[in-house]
Amino acid sequence: xxxxxxxxxxxxxxxxxxxxxxxxxxxxxxxxxxxxxxxxxxxxxxxxxxxxxxxxxxxxxxxxxxxxxxxxxxxxxxxxxxxxxxxxxxxxxxxxxxxxxxxxxxxxxxxxxxxxxxxxxxxxxxxxxxxxxxxxxxxxxxxxxxxxxxxxxxxxxxxxxxxxxxxxxxxxxxxxxxxxxxxxxxxxxxxxxxxxxxxxxxxxxx
Numbered sequence: 618x619x620x621x622x623x624x625x626x627x628x629x630x631x632x633x634x635x636x637x638x639x640x641x642x643x644x645x646x647x648x649x650x651x652x653x654x655x656x657x658x659x660x661x662x663x664x665x666x667x668x669x670x671x672x673x674x675x676x677x678x679x680x681x682x683x684x685x686x687x688x689x690x691x692x693x694x695x696x697x698x699x700x701x702x703x704x705x706x707x708x709x710x711x712x713x714x715x716x717x718x719x720x721x722x723x724x725x726x727x728x729x730x731x732x733x734x735x736x737x738x739x740x741x742x743x744x745x746x747x748x749x750x751x752x753x754x755x756x757x758x759x760x761x762x763x764x765x766x767x768x769x770x771x772x773x774x775x776x777x778x779x780x781x782x783x784x785x786x787x788x789x790x791x792x793x794x795x796x797x798x799x800x801x802x803x804x805x806x807x808x809x810x811x812x813x814x815x816x817x818x819x820x821x822x823x
Contacts, residue, residue, distance in 0.1 A: 667720040672746040674716045675753040679703060681722055681732065685806035689731035703809075758813040775819070783818060790816050 670677050683699060684690065690698055700710040714730065717723045724733040761769060778786070797812060 667722065668740050670716060670720045670722065671740075671750065672742065674713055675750055676703070676705065676709065677713055677716055677720075677722075679809060679811070680713050680717055682806060682809045684723055684730065684732055686809055689726075689729045692725045692728050692730045695730045754811065754813055755815065757811065761811075783816075787816050790814055 680699065680703075683703065695714055696707050696710040699705065699714065700707040703710075705713075714723070718725065721733050723730055725731075762771060794812075794814065
């Protein structure tokens with residue numbers, strides 16, 4: 618920033634920061650109360666909502682992919698369709714859609730609900746945030762298993778192993794997860810799926 622300021626005006630530096638990072642509200646908010654800059658205050662509010670979206674509304678992580686698989690949905694029909702297809706209460710579906718609109722993840726254009734252009738935001742998650750998400754998606758998985766969908770793939774294995782090999786298994790899980798993420802990034806959105814993999818040490822012989 619110091620070098621840029623030596624070559625550019627302050628206004629040009631701000632434009633450059635926004636173009637390169639999309640985080641101009643974060644920079645300005647670190648210098649002055651963001652509410653004193655009306656042009657950026659709304660953008661900052663949206664970014665705050667986006668940063669907290671998955672933790673405040675865990676099901677929101679499924680709504681984005683659901684809408685991507687549809688392309689767009691008539692806004693008036695979206696809550697009922699979302700509730701029906703994900704097995705949610707329609708009131709919750711309304712709350713989720715409103716939250717995604719507030720966070721800029723989806724938008725309503727000419728009466729159609731559609732994905733918004735992707736945005737990046739720094740997420741500061743607490744240990745409690747992460748734990749709540751883990752519990753939520755583990756519960757969703759357990760609920761589906763209780764209902765017994767025939768096409769779900771479920772595997773389990775309980776075993777005794779050395780501590781070193783347990784560490785190797787956990788690293789394999791991390792590698793597998795990274796490979797899945799890479800596949801997802803390159804895949805056309807045709808169906809919405811969920812992956813839950815849990816490796817846990819149950820009993821330590823010592």
